Amino acid sequence: MKGSTVHLDRVAGRLAAARLVDGRLDDLLVAPDEDVPLPGAIYRGIVERPMKGQGGVTLRLPGGTAFLKKARGLRPGQTLLVQVTGFAEDGKAVPVTSDPVFKSRHVIVTPGKPGYNVSRTIRDEEAREVLLALIHDVAGPPGELGVILRSATDAAAPDEVAEDLAAMLDLAHRVAGDEGHEPELLADGPDPHMLAWRDWPTPDALFADPGNFADHGIDAMVEALAHPRVDLPGGAWMTVEPTSALVAVDVNTGSDTSLAAGLKADIACARALPAALRCRGLGGQIAVDMAPAPKKDRRTIESVLRAAFRADPVDTTLAGWTPLGHFELQRRRERLPLHRLLGGVS
16 A cells, blocks of 8 residues: 555554555564653652762652653652653663653643744744744743644644644642652653554554454564565665664675675665664664775765665764765664564564
């Protein structure tokens, strides 16, 4: 099917959301175990102790421990509102920030960072004025809560945006007014279905009926992620294999070993790599062993890589070429690896 479709269903009993573009799996979100703190969740934590040499403190959460970087002036036993910023690596504390934000499809509310703004992607001045007026109507005069209207508001009905903004402001006020003294979950993070609604572009079609993953071949696509091989145009392929230290990507041209074939395979890898990492939930250090190609074309390959990752929602830093001809990237660990969630899938 041409265009984009979003599918809401389950994988191995877990809530899941899949995004297809022209019939190919472009993104996949799968829920972790119920006791895993979700990114975006807000907790009342209890400061435990400073971590000398690391510039942070540990906090006690319900059923676990969190780590807050660059924490100063905090004393043991103090309560603190924190927001989960990512999944914990094996054996490590949950990463958190003490500057929570409240994010929905249309709105971002920023406590302690006042001001009303509209996404820069909305360029029409008249539309911006209307949206700014809507913020003032719902939120009143500027105060301690900042508001940013996201790009999705440009195509949304004003009543829908106003309702969304009011809900986020209410949640922010309720969390800010917390006066408890024990570790507690105050606002849960979004599950895959909510994340799909919040962060993915409006699709050409939405399927939310149970069993639609099987009906549309998505179950088979997810099963294919158990294998490292990703086929590329022209008979080339790449393998994407997570190790304990990094994610290794190897590009192969197949039977054609010419430099021209290597360049084509490397460009195809650059275009396909973001989706391959997204769907597998992989982050951290990425090392790409490109197929042999003329050195003069490295700038072209890097340009395609930058364009491909510019549209990727996960923060990724392109570190560049190594002396051995590998290309290295550093990717934020925003998701749990699929092989940890489903077992055997890499």
